[in-house]
Amino acid sequence: MLVVHSPLCLLHDPPTEILSGKPVPYKESPDRLVRVRNALSNDPQRKYELTAVDDGLDILPDILRVHSEDYVFYLRRAYSDWVEEGGDKQGVLPESFPHPKLPPYKLDPAKMSAIARAGYYCFDLSCPITEDTFEAIMASARVAVRAAQLLVDGTQSTAAPHGIFALTRPPGHHAGTGVCGGYCYLNNAAIAVRCLQDAVPSAAAKPRVAILDIDYHHGNGSQEIFYSDDSVFYVSLHAEGDYPYFTGSSVEEGEGSGVKCNLNLPLPQHTTGNEQYLATLDLAGKAISDYSPDYLVVSLGVDTYKDDPICCFNLTTPCYSRIGARIRELGLPTLFLFEGGYCMEVLGENVKGVLDGFIGS
Ligand code: SP5
Numbered sequence: 001m002l003v004v005h006s007p008l009c010l011l012h013d014p015p016t017e018i019l020s021g022k023p024v025p026y027k028e029s030p031d032r033l034v035r036v037r038n039a040l041s042n043d044p045q046r047k048y049e050l051t052a053v054d055d056g057l058d059i060l061p062d063i064l065r066v067h068s069e070d071y072v073f074y075l076r077r078a079y080s081d082w083v084e085e086g087g088d089k090q091g092v093l094p095e096s097f098p099h100p101k102l103p104p105y106k107l108d109p110a111k112m113s114a115i116a117r118a119g120y121y122c123f124d125l126s127c128p129i130t131e132d133t134f135e136a137i138m139a140s141a142r143v144a145v146r147a148a149q150l151l152v153d154g155t156q157s158t159a160a161p162h163g164i165f166a167l168t169r170p171p172g173h174h175a176g177t178g179v180c181g182g183y184c185y186l187n188n189a190a191i192a193v194r195c196l197q198d199a200v201p202s203a204a205a206k207p208r209v210a211i212l213d214i215d216y217h218h219g220n221g222s223q224e225i226f227y228s229d230d231s232v233f234y235v236s237l238h239a240e241g242d243y244p245y246f247t248g249s250s251v252e253e254g255e256g257s258g259v260k261c262n263l264n265l266p267l268p269q270h271t272t273g274n275e276q277y278l279a280t281l282d283l284a285g286k287a288i289s290d291y292s293p294d295y296l297v298v299s300l301g302v303d304t305y306k307d308d309p310i311c312c313f314n315l316t317t318p319c320y321s322r323i324g325a326r327i328r329e330l331g332l333p334t335l336f337l338f339e340g341g342y343c344m345e346v347l348g349e350n351v352k353g354v355l356d357g358f359i360g361s
């Protein structure tokens with residue numbers, strides 16, 4: 001299996017975040033990427049072929065199919081504007097957010113101070129923007145774009161269901177059209193979806209894509225981006241009532257022509273283990289087959305693991321290859337993108353488990 005990665009993804013390295021009111025080392029660390037990369041490159045059977053993305057690939061047009069221009073421009077300029085305004089050199093962090101209970105607002109981000117803009121374009125405190133953040137998030141999106149291109153190329157030349165892994169980091173599924181949060185700045189999975197759909201301009205009909213989001217947290221950003229789009233089916237398994245707290249209910253089923261193209265399958269915190277998870281994954285698989293997509297995009301988080309430091313499901317390591325095997329059974333060209341997972345000791349093993357299960361070994 002091809003694995004696309006970029007060393008530039010390691011550049012983003014904020015020192016701290018606040019968890020339950022307490023400053024702690026930033027959980028979404030560059031070491032996560034190193035762990036997964038090492039686990040794959042050290043595979044005894046050498047099943048994984050690592051390929052670094054070409055740094056020159058211009059992906060701005062791909063990003064702008066998902067994110068608003070003003071948001072991308074903000075991300076690019078946020079750090080320098082912040083420092084110029086006297087903000088701490090460690091990075092941009094918001095102080096205040098527009099709140100739905102405090103209207104009316106006359107919001108023009110172009111006229112705001114840098115610190116106000118930081119709150120306008122972010123929904124929590126876990127997305128600091130350091131001097132190197134923009135370079136890293138662009139590299140992560142570039143990995144997603146290149147992997148999508150390779151999947152399209154591979155699908156045209158082979159009959160067997162084909163899979164590629166995009167080793168994206170920072171992750172993406174919490175990032176919306178114009179907002180960052182939850183360690184996510186650019187929605188790598190959404191950007192990849194649009195690449196898959198636009199790869200063959202001469203195709204008679206726009207390819208249909210299903211996103212299977214198996215990160216522990218609800219992918220509020222992916223949901224928002226495709227909420228009224230019937231060409232993309234979004235299905236998520238996630239913890240009910242945990243972060244990001246305000247989305248992920250089963251009543252959120254899409255709107256307009258996207259009605260029934262959004263499926264949330266919340267699971268209970270603390271008690272969800274392997275068997276309940278796999279049974280729910282089967283429901284997701286059935287819904288994906290009913291939609292009959294041309295491609296499958298998997299938002300692959302392994303923060304469902306029993307000892308994950310910020311999550312509380314009870315999945316064990318052997319479950320991950322069973323998850324991968326079930327994904328393979330869908331028989332679709334599949335693009336995996338890395339999302340969450342914070343238990344460092346087993347991060348590589350668990351991600352590799354899913355991919356091993358997909359390959360069938
Ligand atoms: C990509 C990804 O996994 N982002 C997750 C960001 C989560 N940040 C907030 C974590 C809050 C942890 N609260 C602990 C509650 C345990 N039930």
Ligand code: ZN
Binds near residue numbers: 215216301303340341
């Ligand atoms: Zn997560």
